[in-house]
Amino acid sequence: MINYYEYETSPRKEEPIEPVRKRTKKKENTVHNKDDIRKKIRKAQVIEKRKNVKHIIEIGIVFVLLLTISYRYALINSRFSQKESLKASLAELQKQNAQLKVSIEQGMNINNIEQAAKEKLGMQKLDNNQKVYITLQKKDYVESSTDTENNEEDSWWQKLLKTLKGEQ
DSSP: OOOOBOOSSSOOBOOOOOOOOOOOOOOOOOOOSHHHHHHHHHHHHHHHHHHHHHHHHHHHHHHHHHHHHHHHHHHHHHHHHHHHHHHHHHHHHHHHHHHHHHHHHHHTOHHHHHHHHHHHSOOOOOOGGGOOOOOOOSSOOOOOOHHHHHHHHSOHHHHHHHHHHTOO
16 A cells, blocks of 8 residues: 655545455355255245146146137037028928929919819809899989088088087
């Protein structure tokens, strides 16, 4: 160390410029007895078990999510196959309906209807002796009501007076 003075009005001692080393305390990682060692080992085991349980729970959650997604896809697939089978049956019914319409149109021929009436129902055409003729007069008989003409000719106040007197 160099001790020297400055030449000024007040004498003071200047300290030398050297880096000051700070002392750092060493952390003591040493364990003094067996109980402390056991406690630390047990603590480490508990922490490790918690980590393992956490991983198992995460895996379980992922498994449940995947199971749910696959179940939904299975439901969607079954609904889709059900829809397709209903579409196929609808197409079949529409085809049968069209065939029945064609057969009805072919069967609506007057000759076919007449033949079916004769064979199945036993119907026959009319003979002249089964026909009955009626002669009607050509003049129409219509009677007009005089009451309705009378009511139409009355004015509204005359109708009111008749109603009040009790004539109607």
